[in-house]
Structure formats: C-alpha cells, structure tokens
Amino acid sequence: MKKHLTRRGDGALIEMTSEEIMIALEAGTEDAADRGKIAPLSKDDLECLLDIFMDTNRVVSVAHGEEVVVTHDIGTLRLMGDQGNSGVGIPLSRLQGIQVHERAFCSDTMELGHIDYSFKPVKPVIAMEQQEMESALLSTIIPLFYGAMPNLGTYYSPDGPFGNPSDLLPAGKVKEAYEAQESAVEHATRDMVYVGQKLAQVGCDGINFDTTGAAGDADFKATLHAVEKLKKTTDLTVQVGMAGEFVLGMHGGLEYGGRRLAGLYCHDQVKLAEKAGADIFGPAVNTKPSKDMPWNLARAVTFVKACVEVSNIPVHVNMGMGVGGIPVFETPPIDAVSRASKAMVQIAKVDGL
C-alpha cells in the first residue's frame, strides 16, 4: 500500500498510508472535541485535511485570493537575537530589523519588542522604547505593534516582590499562593497599562500581548484588565495571543466578567478577550511531540475552527514551533509549516496567522 511522507510531532519524517492518516485525523479531532466540548471536524473537513497530507509537493499553499494577514511575535529578535529567542544573531538594529521585515520579507505587519520581551523590564526603559517606536513609525508603512509578554513569573521571587506560587503551593501555603497571585495581577496590570499608554503617546499602532496565560489564570486576568484599561484610554489596537490551549489554574478561583478563567479553551478565551475590548485574538493549541502531525493538525484545526465560529473579532492563530499543529522543533520543516498554514486558512477559516 502506498505510503505518504509526513511528520511526527517532534518534526521527524515518517511514512503513513492514507488509511493510517485518516485514522489519525479522526482521533485528533475527537480528542479536541472531547476536551473542548466542541464539534469534531466534518467528514468533508477530514477529507480536505487528508488531501493536504497526501499532496506530494514539498510546499503547499492556499488558493489564489484566499491569503490572510500575518502578524508576529518576538519582534526583530528572530534576526538579531540569540538561540533563546530562536534568533539567528545578525547584528542589526531593531529599526533595521523592522525595515527588513517590511521590504525584504514582505510582512503585512511588524512589531517592536524589547530584548527581554516581557512588560515588566520595559517599564524602566520605556523612553528608549518610545524613541525606537517613533523612529520606526516615521520610516515604515506597515502597521507596527509593540509586542511583549505579560509574564507574571517576573513578579514572583526570586525575580519579583511576591512569593512564588510554585514554591508556596507544594509547601501547603495555599492562602499565601493565592495572595501572591492576586497582588501580581494588580502590579502587572498597572505595568502593562503604563507601557501601553506611553507607546500610544508616540503613535504606536497596536499592542501585542504575547503568550498570555503562560503563568496561569492570574496572567490571563491581568492581561484582560490591561486590555480593558488601554481600550478605554488609548486608540491602540490590541492583540491578545495565548500561551497554551487552555488556561492553567495556578490560582483556580480567579474570574473575569463573572467567568472562572481556569480551564478555559480558546473558544471561551476569545469571548473574554472580546469582552475586554481586544481587536484581534490569537488562539494557541499545543502540539504533542509523540503523536504524528495528522493527529496534531486535526486536533488544532478543530479547536481553532470552534474559536473562529464564535468570535466577533479577527482570529490570528498562533502558528509557531510547537503550536497550531506545527512540530515541536525550533526550525520546523517547511512541508509541515505550509500544510498547517493551508489547513488553518481553508478549514478553520482563520482571519490571519
């Protein structure tokens, strides 16, 4: 029986028959449907996915006229950064990096980001960031976001003023862990609003909250409060990109708008982002390295399709290494990336990547 080349979730090249691919697709969509309490992909959707995997071309693409907008994370660090940010170490200024994205990579949008890429360390150097944003805005045409991570972890010891829930919880200090997270929400919200307002003053087009929820429900709550405040006080576009497929309940009892945050999947997350005033939402669905790519992509498309269907704002799905059906590998194979792109546009009907 004919075998088709595809990938394992860790990026390794494997061979599967069309029957094996279809079995994996069905299992992947059922897994998402079961976890998210959402509809699995239809038979037509699964057939479309099968066609994408059976295409013998190395690179596949959407049809003419189906193209979508691409937004970013990590700013220009992918050019001048070190391996910790998947950077390639080219000695360019951030302004040069933005111009390279606009004029050489033909990016639809771009963003400026601090070398640490978290909001907290930006606060003391905000004038530097404003200055860089001002220069970039004068010399570029594409919309420019300022990107950073809420990263509540920076508010806990040893880096921040509050006790670390990861130390407090195993020690049985539940009340202290709750209080530390609640305090961190207040401080992080204040810092994110401060940074956003300062950038709005110099004409920044938008703020990208990247990897929201990485430190759990408190991280998501702080971001939603910051979004709400920034939308009320500035003209900034706000993009909320998530860190993982569901919100970790590091606190467990935190709510926004009367909704408990812990355990929410992307089709529920987007409704809260909308409520806070966000303009663009970026769902993230984790890739399982031990499973094959058909299983992972069917699962990711199922979650994201449900998110797109309930959303009233544009959905730009996270499609980096290890999310959105793309292998958990720092330099993902182009056959895998292009297949995931095509599936998200044609089946999940995303508004952007």
Add this chain to the structure above:
Amino acid sequence: MGMLIAHGVAAGMGGIRTAGDLVARMQMTRKMRINEARAYVATKLKISPSDLSDVYVMREVREELDIGIITSVPGCAKGIEAKARIAQLLDIEIASVNRLKNKINF
C-alpha cells in the same frame, strides 16, 4: 525565522508588495474579519478582492495612488508620507499620521 517566510509564502498576503498592510489596517482599526476587510479595501482601491494579493495588479495600483511600493523608487511616498495617504484613502485614523499633523500644525 524561516517559519515566518514559509507562512508568508503559503498563506500570507504579501505586505506592501501587494495589499497586506491595507487589509491588516482594516482588521486592526475596525475589527473586520478577513473577507470584510478584503472587500472594504478592494472597494476603496476599485479592484476585485482577489487582486489584492496579486503583485502584478497591486504594483501599479500602489504606484498610481502613491501609497508606498516595495522597491526603492526616488520620489515615491515613503514611510509616514505613504501612511498619510493610506489613512485618507481608507478613511481611517492612523495615530502616527495624526501625531505628525499635530506637530506641523503650528
């Protein structure tokens, strides 16, 4: 980084090579979904939505409207100059353009 280019080739609009920046601005300023944003920009440019990502069509459209083109042609609108024209063309507010207007209105 190669991943970014792979996404752009597989499904991206093409930035200022085509109309990617313009469609992005409608999503950003009006929360338009992709089809609505494409239709809006196409109407403003007086072309069909499928032409928005066709570099053959868009090169000429961008040059005629003087809203910024991908190659460096002397005299064509650059940076904030192009954005000022885009704001007017799409009937949207661009914060950096408004800031410039405030600065020169002395």
